[in-house]
Amino acid sequence: MSVPAAKKLWQGIAIGFAIAFAYATVMAKLFHDWWNDENYSHGLLIPLIIGYIIWTQREKLARVPANSSVLWGGGAILFALFGLWAGVAGAELYTQRLSLILLLSGITVYFWGFRLLQMLLVPLALLFLAMPIPAIIFNKIAFPLQLFASRCAVWSMSMLGIPVLRQGNIIELKPLNSIDTKKLEVVEACSGIRSLMTLLTLAVVFAYFTHTPDDSDKPGTRFGWLRSYWFWRAVIIVGSAVPIAILTNAFRVSGTGVLAHYYGTEVADGFFHSFSGWAIYIVAFILLFGIGMILDRFKPAQAGGDPSIERKSSGPDAAVSISPVVSAEGSEL
16 A cells, blocks of 8 residues: 555545544434434434445546635534534534535535535435434424315315215214214324435436436536436436325325225225325336336436537537448449
């Protein structure tokens, strides 16, 4: 091992130990939330996915020319450490966790520059999606989703002629062969926010691993990704994950309400509740996969071809050469 390589190795180890020392408590609590909070249990897979992405792209990352920015990188590092201190002082875990992402970004820019940071945006985005959001924001999102799912259930049951009454997120219905009304509560777990967070993460992973490099991925191309078909394809796929997750969960709650009318409210618990949750995940991902297939079916021709050929053969100054056609007798036509 050469002296510069050994020096870089020891620098990396030292930086890693410094980050682990400063964020030991933050990472321990984050892992605890991933393990115990079902809304973010997908976070347990995020470090493995990030590690796999970096490992598969290691040669491409190694070829990126170092263009460090001490000013921007150092400023980001200082701001991240300030965010860590402010989060500890204010007992705000989310601020501490976000400061970890900012610190990793700042270190990347400080030593290697913005080009490498651009190539690491997907791993950083996955880490961001795995961060549990504050409870106040979580409830602001979950409760409207609960109301939407309950409204969809009531509308579906009314369309089938089932007498039903809704009070907020409480659905009152009368099962067949029953003289008493029963109540179904669309609780937070049925709001769809769990499937929303998971499907968003799956959408990012799916869009990344089905991405085909084009000339916007070449080093030195500034903001070329804004003109790239694959960038907008990823935006559409990730954006479509939101309505897909909301609508599939609403369909699940509606189906539960209809079955509760015919078979009793017991179907809302136990095996069917767990099975329907997994089935909805599968349906949502199939829909997401279908959107990707549709986009690839109607993609522009230059997205799948060689962009250099496209540029050479287009434009007012492009030269057109026609090769002579040779007949079977060997004469030119």
